[in-house]
Each structure stands twice: as structure tokens, then as C-alpha cells.
Amino acid sequence: MAIAEISPLTDTSLNLLELRHRRRESALHQLVHSAFEHQAVRHPALLEMLLSRRERLGSTALGHSHAVTGAWSWCVRTPLVLVGLSSKGLEWEDGARNAIEVVALVLTPGEVAEELHYRRMEAVTSALRLQRHRQRLLDHRDVPTLALLLRELPR
């Protein structure tokens, strides 16, 4: 009897990356560029503009060290959650005392219901709310750890 080794399938709707820059705009640019490379986005410049405008409605920084932003847009081709980690810390808001270490970008295509986008945002914000969850991600910087944290994320 042959024994086949089955390797787990990679979840292509999640991605983790290291953020190189300290400014919010640079971090958003890097996240959007990564999504574009994954072919999850069309018109990346428009999406970047949308995310910058979203910040003007009110900051997407939640708590001390993390931010969760997102877009429900026709510029998004496939659902994707990108999480960026910053070792140096990001200057997310002017005058903010704490540096942001974890940034999540939740992308939902315009063709699905807006309700699903809100549920995806809720799943990500609640998964990253606990400091110990964020610390686990900072300690184990890999997609399986992220997938475990975001196991409740609606696809």
C-alpha cells in the first residue's frame, strides 16, 4: 500500500510581509503593491488613494500598536487580507505616542455584499485586538500563525 504525504494547502487569501518604511503612506503603498503583485487588485493607485482618504475620515489605528484598514471596492479582484509587521514601528498618526507594529489591510471585492466586508473587518479587528495575539504574530512571523489567528475570517 502506497502512503502519500499530503502537504497542507496554502491559504492564498492571506499574506504576511515585513514593512520597510516608517511612514503610514509608505506602508500603505507597500501593502497595496503587494496585493497588486498577488493579482488581487486592479488600479493600485486608485486603491491607495481610497485608503488615504479613509484615514481622513478618522484614523484606522486601533489601540496602542495596531491598525486595521480595508476597502470594499471594484478595484479589488479577489478577497485578500494582508498583514504588515514593522520592527521599527510606524508613525501612523501625527503626534501619536505609540508606534504601530501590526497593520492589516482587508480587501473585499465590490461584487460581494457590503455586509461580508464588514464581517471580514470585524473578524480581523477582533483577532488583532488582544495583545497576546499580536505578540504571537510578531514572534512567529509566518502565514500558518496568521491563518490560525484569522481562522474565523469569512472568505
Added chain:
Amino acid sequence: MTAVEGFLELHDLDVLLAQAGDDARRGRLRRMGYTVGPAPALVRERERLAGKLDRRWLNVYERSLGRYGRGLSAVRNRVCLGCRLTLPTSAAPPPGEAQLHVCEGCGRLLLWD
């Protein structure tokens, strides 16, 4: 800026303005921990953008927005995602090119790519 990009941007702005202006959406964001304030600058940006767009397409967009709550819909495999009508092959844009289209069934402005 192409017509397609202009209407994509307008649609994204309208989604943001809905988040800022609608109590239910704002309440949901607040429960997630966000503070969403009024956005007079975004309203001005929308006016400025709408002024640059083709009046004919803009009328269709505004009508779709008023009737269905979204100004722009899309086509997947020749099917309007708004009303599920199959659109004629002859109306399809050349491969790799995105175009605006008006659905014959529901009158929505469609992004066809």
C-alpha cells in the same frame, strides 16, 4: 484619467461618504473601535471629480446610485451582476480593455473588463 478610472474613484468616494453619513454603518465601525467623523473635504472632492466626468455617464451613475444604492456594478462572464441579465457578445469590450456599459435590463452603469 480614463472614464473607467474616474467612475471607480467616484464609486469609492461614495462608499466612504456613506460610511461617514449613515448611522448604521458608522455605529458598526464604532463598535469595531473606529471613530468616523464628518467629511466635508471628501464632499468637495466628490463635487470636483464629478465635474470632470462625462455628463452622459454621470447621469446613468447618479440614477443607479439613487435607485439601487450603488452607482456602479460589474459584468462577469457577460452577466450583469446587478440583475443577472446575460449581455450580448457584440457589446463586449476588446480583451484586456475595460469599458463602461449600461445594462439593458436594469439600467445600471456597468464596469465591463
